[in-house]
Amino acid sequence: MELGKRDPVTGRTTTGHEWNGIEELDTPVPRVVLFFLSAAALFCVVYWILMPAWPLGWTYTKGLLGRSDRAAVTQAVEDAAAERGVWTDRVASLDYAEIQADPALMRSVKETGRTLFADNCAVCHGTEGTGGPGFPNLSAKAWLWGGSPDQIAETIRVGINAENADTRSSQMLAFGRDGILTRPQVNDVVAYVRSLSGLEPGAGSTPERIAAGREVFAANCVACHGDAGKGNREVGAPDLTDANWLYGSDVQSVFNTVHGGRQGHMPHWQNRLSPVDVKILALYVQSLGAKTP
Amino acid sequence: MVAGLTKGERQLSLAVLTLLALCGLAFAAVGSDDPIGTHGFIILLVSIGLACVVIAGYYAPEPDKAQLSRYYDDPTRAGIVLAMAWAVFGLFFGVWVAALLAWPELTFDAAWSSFGRIRPVHTTGVIFGFGGNALIATSLHVLQRTTRARLPDQFSPWFVLIGYNLFCVLAVSGYFMGLTQSKEYAEAEWYADIWLVIVWVVYFLIYIRTLQRRKEPHIYVANWYYMAFILVVAILHIVNNLAVPVSFGHAKSYSLFSGVQDAMTQWWYGHNAVAFFLTAGFLGMMYYYLPKRAGRPIFSYRLSIISFWGIVFMYMWAGSHHLHYTALPQWVQTLGMTFSVILLVPSWASAGNALATLNGAWGKVRDDATLRFMMVAAVFYGLSTFEGSFMAIRAVNSLSHYTDWTIGHVHAGALGWVAMISFGSIYALVPWMWKRERMYSSKLIEVHFWLALSGTVVYVFAMWNSGIIQGLMWRTYNESGTLAYSFVDSLVAMHPYYIARTFGGLLFLLGALVGCYNIWMTIRQAGGRVVLQNAPDVDEPALAPTALQAGE
Amino acid sequence: MPNFHRKLERSAIGFVLAIIVVSSIGGFVEIAPLFTIDETVEKAPDMRVYTPLELAGRNIYIREGCYACHSQMIRTLRDEVERYGPYSLAVESQYDHPMLWGSKRTGPDLARVGGKYSDAWQVAHLRNPRDVVPVSVMPAYRWLEDNTLRTEDLGLHLKAMSRVGVPYTQAMIDNATNDAYGQANPDSNYAAGVTERYGEATNIRAFDGEPGRVTEMDALVAYLQVLGKLTNAATAANVAIKE
Ligand code: HEM
């Protein structure tokens, strides 16, 4: 092997080649590199022996430890569920009043409910449960289907107009579009409905019109919304006399509702959440907007 | 540009451009109701434009013998300018993309400007536009200097450079129109992919033909890396982009593989795009410009050998670390993790070899921002490879994957290593190429250096923080044993870091603009002043017969 | 070693060959067995293919770069299973050319988002995410509602998919355009054919709330609503997870 000249800084010789002025020293590979190379290789070999590692055509080496991510995560989830059992078992077995009477248990319920609600429900109902256009405000206590924890849990389990066999079904007919009412009739009943909750009358909302609307309402709407427009929880028909509006209270929105109908869709959670989770959410939803936490 | 070509090459150029124009015309015709038609027009326009340039210079005198015996650097000069232009373009889109995650309304409410479309514009702009042009430009320079041979002809380097930039333009304009294969770093559609294969084969031929004609007995380390870069990227690109187009009139294609096989192929590609595009190529760059600028011999030839073959062999196993805990069989994950861990050794060997080369030149590092760019690049190279090997450990990856930690790692490598080594090399190269004694302003290099360094540090720290917070929030449990935070909770927590990252990116972009100005002024002065013949660091001409060295 | 290497580095061709050989090993050992080891992809006899409308929606998902922010791969980790549902199986993306597992979660995982929300919510959210989720950083995709879906060439798309191995029948390919229309128009004559060819469980709805016109919104929502629903294999494999 040819030798080059000696480098004054390091005292090493060069390899004797030069590329446009660049030279290389013949420094041996530092020990530490070889050491780490061997250490890393040793680690690899041990790891390969213990874990699934090498393919063998139609199968692969399974590793001495027989580990599998899938089994491990299933186990981890089961173990965690068992650990949570201390309180979730009680949530499962106690009835709602008993759970609510237990502050320690309620703390776990709310803690858990908050994340469950935020990850599953908040996109529609809002982080605080206040809803938005087309999505009901759950903190206002103006329930469509009833506000007892049982009723709420059932709504969550089966959904509304959902793909569940037991789903709650509701429909506000398209009175205008389907030709059940004429356009003036729709305008009349809109004026009337808006007067029920004492809203500022819209343009053209004369007393005569409201009176005419009362007639239309009595003939077409009471079946669902009740004589006084107080709603009906059997069919999910909202109370039209309060200040809560699912689809907005301005003339145009109410007109759209009566003209084109509504059929809100709330997904069902039976296949996605466990019965305990549903129970926790029912309690959490009921606690939304409550004065005391 | 045309003046450097021989008559035959001018004719060849026109023939190739005619073919290209015909392809463009065909696409424009069959794809009248498909985005491929727009691309047809782009191809048509580019080829007609270039043909005009060739025709305009067609009757210019041919290069004489003396010119043809000197190194051929025109493509390198053009490549440097293109690299800097793409840098500004890509970094600008990086800053925009970053800003969108802090202020999502900062867009034109138009399809082309939405996050999902301009994110690949950023990645392709910086990696392929900036990085690729820097690699082509420097490789052609380094190749000639270290073989003491001229490029085999004048036509093919232009074909590679322009063809490659046409690919980048097709890719980027495609993303704006929503054309993407969704394979990260390989998003361009089938016809652009095929075009790149052609360009790449010519690139390889330039390399191998020049090497065959070299007057140095040994092939220098920089060329090992550039060659690995060219060869392996070709293999990766071809396999990962196998796809069946809907029809020849459709831009859209369906990838040949699906599901788990597609995922493994994609990340075998994706990881090694990092390894051979963003690492091997730039190591080639480092192995030439760093010792050259420092005026020091490479610390250890033997270490170079170990790290080179270690990198070429081991990187190719590591891709599955992008798929830990997924539906990819666990045995592949094991291999990906173990090879990633052992990969640290050759990686640090390269970084160490570079830094130890600076022994005896630390004074220069202190005074010379150009060399400091390269030194800091080597440090960030060491840092990001350490981080990468760490993140490849399954337990660590279970936290880092899907989070901004990955983004932080990417940019430690991309800003700290890839961009810094490129800027350093370009600052060294520009005065040589334009025959100036030095850059227009060394103060401005200093300014650029500090902007780049502080931008990188701000970016990387912001993403480390946000990534780790994000990863932890996703898996934190409360006392009841249930998830403590919702996804949206973590989103809210990211906001301040996204603002910080945008700021860091802005600094980095400013630095690049300063660099452009400095380079521009250097070039302009070269035009106006007497060309320097014999400055000490002008590494030219070296083809003179006296420089021939006897074989061993 | 240095002496051997000194020889090697004097031969350009030798060096090229050495690089090709040394670099090819890893990929070959890791990728080839994924085609030969049977258990790599689980068996799922109930697995169905995407309908033409869903496939078109998937292409819009790709076009808009949703994969840049959303993963479709629930990892085998406790927190992911508890947040997003059963971990993803390989078979679930068997017909995904290309796969969309993703590498960054700027937004939540979408592997099981099918059926989680209503069509109306999906539309409202895509129109402007900040209308329904005020802190969202997701872009608004208002143009999806305005753009009529290009359906006349869906047969070619299905054909290309069948070339790469997805079991589309000739009837599916021939009826692709009509099926896309029928799936978004439950009251039309074309709806029945969709059920016939793709199964009872297929969603047939006016996804964007507006029957009559098939928009890109229809397609994208149809696709989102089928994510995680092509097969029940994952739920079956994860049964032990249910409390
Ligand atoms: C001005 C400086 C830059 C800024 C502000 C910036 C910003 C960004 C942003 C915001 C993303 C998207 C992250 C996400 O989806 O969460 C990104 C991705 C990326 N950037 Fe940059 N970037 C910059 C420079 C660069 C450079 C110089 C390179 C390469 C040479 C680069 C390579 C990449 C890559 C590879 C990704 C994709 C990462 C992944 O998918 O994991 N960036 N960048």
Ligand code: HEM
């Ligand atoms: C020993 C060297 C390296 C190793 C072992 C390594 C490992 C890793 C790992 C584990 C990830 C995260 C994968 C995930 O969880 O999704 C990653 C991502 C990434 N790394 Fe590295 N890395 C190395 C060096 C580098 C360097 C030098 C760069 C230069 C820019 C780089 C660029 C990237 C990019 C762009 C990604 C993002 C890929 C994506 O789109 O998801 N890496 N790397």
Ligand SMILES: [Ca+2]
């Ligand atoms: Ca591609």
Ligand SMILES: [Ca+2]
């Ligand atoms: Ca990524």
Ligand SMILES: [Cu+2]
């Ligand atoms: Cu990687």
